[in-house]
Amino acid sequence: MSRRVMRTAAPEFDRENANEFSVGVDFGGTNLRVAAYSPKDGVLETVHQTTRLKDGRDAVVSDMCTGIREVIERQSKTRKLKGVGMGSPGPIELPGGLLHDLPNLPGWGGLELRATLEKQLGTTVIIENDANAAALGECFLGRGKTLGIDSLCMMTLGTGVGGGIILHGNILDGMNGFAGEIGHLNIWTDGLACGCGGHGCTEPYASATSVRTHAKLRIAHGDAPGLAAMAAKNPEFTPRDVGVLAESGDADARKIFENLGQALGIALSACVNTLNLPLYLIGGGLLNAWKLFAPAMFNELRSRSYIYRLTEPSAEDLATHRNGKTYVEKAELGGDAGFLGACLLPFTTWEEARR
């Protein structure tokens, strides 16, 4: 008996004639989204709420359960419930869904999310790290489906940098559910402190949040007039504002996205050299800045990975045959990847492996 490290797509997954439905929840720090899904008919309905974080975790859990119950009640009239899936911010221990101290969810550490929800709902709940759920969604319902590829690695650039690895349709969870933490790959060994307690990780160099941090650092340095003017006009400037400035040609703003691309390229080189998968997806809020960071990202990846150099797709490969080449592309589902992946979770299994 050995510790399970993968969540497996169950045979029901493709049973398109089944009259079953699942409920998927994308639990984010800002939004709480609940959806109903059927393998046969796709998304049946979605309900969006705001996550009432400041009212405490009991209020949020109560909101979750109310939303889930309503969806179940409506859909149960015509279909049979398979289960509830949820993507949650990590670190979260699987399969039990024990939350550890979360930088973005203070006070939630120690909560047994799965048992708490199952008790209140009286049905099976399957929890996943939100980035893993998004990767599963992209694999079966997004870019992976479009390309016919069932092994991929996805990086989500948001408040942090999340990661998820799918091998032949199965989530690589690792023994505790902590696998795929690509945001904590080493970029600059003596670099900026990271929320994880380490330093020089990918996260402080490639998250959406990091764009603001690096803009402020440049402004403090006193030699970035365009950025300084932007911040003077609006001290609450967003990564998008820095992107607009970069697109207008401001060299300092452009440099921020080039450095971000370089960091992503280093992180991707680690993924390519370790996993040698056919597809790497970049998702999350920063995706609209793709043109600003992608050239530096590909340059860095090319320089650091002979595997990528051996398998870089030609223009012809991009149009036709994909086998054996390494594709780094934009994710397809945007903000929907999380709840779509969560909807698929009840159609997966996590069993102890036997030898």
Next chain:
Amino acid sequence: MSRRVMRTAAPEFDRENANEFSVGVDFGGTNLRVAAYSPKDGVLETVHQTTRLKDGRDAVVSDMCTGIREVIERQSKTRKLKGVGMGSPGPIELPGGLLHDLPNLPGWGGLELRATLEKQLGTTVIIENDANAAALGECFLGRGKTLGIDSLCMMTLGTGVGGGIILHGNILDGMNGFAGEIGHLNIWTDGLACGCGGHGCTEPYASATSVRTHAKLRIAHGDAPGLAAMAAKNPEFTPRDVGVLAESGDADARKIFENLGQALGIALSACVNTLNLPLYLIGGGLLNAWKLFAPAMFNELRSRSYIYRLTEPSAEDLATHRNGKTYVEKAELGGDAGFLGACLLPFTTWEEARR
């Protein structure tokens, strides 16, 4: 149809009453080892030869085939041949065994190793990267077997730094056989040039060869009298000589192993954060310096991986229950891991996956 990324242990693997045998070959730059193996009775015989690299690749291939044929002839009298497995230096494209330009095997690039051997031998040959074969050996016949763990990541510190990842007994090959190239994880972004064409990789900081390089760099710097005296006495000094000097208390020699441990810790943190496996093994010729590099390695891993900090085994865990903890340990099989893993290869399959 999606590109296969894993080599799977076949059901015959555990069929201990089968009257089959396999032949395993460890093809190294210095030694060529051929063994016969039976799942029921273990290693039946081993034949050691020197790899005649300077006589050219045809001579070496001929030696391989002669050695394999002799073993097959002897063992076929009482058992049935399952197939031939070989661990080869990489980069080698799988499953076909196409050799790319090898730093340690000049002139071998472009050889289709599998087809070449199958044609000469008239039997099935399965090729693997040597580090993957060693990891498979440690999993089923070494440390993994001892601990009852079937998912692990192994780093081999030799001329280079090799890596192999086993998930539930299956080799993570990646789509082209290039997965597990842990020797090319980023350590120092602007660091030393690596044989892969990149710079700052693990290999120039943590291979056995790197110990000599760093000793020379310290000597050239002019402030390492102990190392300088060692090199003056024996210009062809080995990593072992540096180890002996370090064990005698020489601060500069000790620092070389501490830096190596730090590099290993950074590489391991990438593996732990990406894979979250129960077991990471260090193998290869440098293993006898474990006491010199391990403390720095564990310190660095602890500081860079919150996953490791959450799952670090206590002294009690080391004695008893292992589930859910992250173990970083010495490999068990020494130089035998490669040919033992090669012997297991004929009992694995690589099939195209269907969706």
